[in-house]
Amino acid sequence: MLTYPETSREVLLEEESLRDGLQNERRILRLDEKVELVHLLAAAGVRRVQVGSFVDPRRVPQMADTDALVRVVRAALPQLLCTGLVLNRRGLERAVACGLAHISCSVSISDAHSRSNVRRSAAEALESVVGLVSTAVRQGLTVRAGVQSAFGCAEEGRAPEDSVLEAVRRLAAAGAAEINLADTAGMADPDQLRQLVARVRVLVPEVRLSLHLHDTRGLGLANLRAGYEAGVRLFDVAAGGLGGCPFVRDAAGNVATEAAVHLFQGLGVATGIDPGRLHTVVARYQELLGRTLPAPRDR
């Protein structure tokens, strides 16, 4: 697994544009277009890519070719850590069948978010994902377990820290090698984030921690920096800032990869990513999606 010690001046950025970024896009990209984007990302120095999700293709047609994409990427770019999002047993079977060694599982701690997303209460969803994580770990997979709406959601406001911590404790106990705190609705602020990160690190010091930050309210980069200062060395980002919040129309998406690379460059922290080559990826996304992306496009 690609990880870095928390004292190092290196970070690992997981590219989310192909999954979180594309899942709400109207234009469905073809397999060859996705393969090209993964090659461009790898050429820019990206080392970990979440290429898609193993969900029902009738619900999310954009992700229907995740299995095929994983097979092509694993064969063409064996040095790249290729991962995919798994939300249920069927998804796990598909991930295993196409040879994935690393998966992301994820659960929301917001009842409202969980009911609209997976039609289950947060408590029921947690039970089921804890079972999924232990099954995957037993099968030899490395699992990253994500807590969605870890900082709050539009319907329920600020997330109760104790509920987040309980979910983290159970997911770690099930064998997750990494815990991902997701600000799905972009509601975190830097102080809240520092506090939650500190409590999670005390609770599960043996588990690696990563952050998934949305820029819905313009605080994505400030939160990213707060996370870095609190000791986090793994961050989710998306080229072009793709991935608008599903709850807020026309909202900004994930923290843009290029913005994160610039921020870390200024801090003297290595990302391994070349901003000029990353520009090529953003330009290609703009061509394929037929629109200008809101992220900074300077080199």
Ligand SMILES: [Zn+2]
């Ligand atoms: Zn997201």
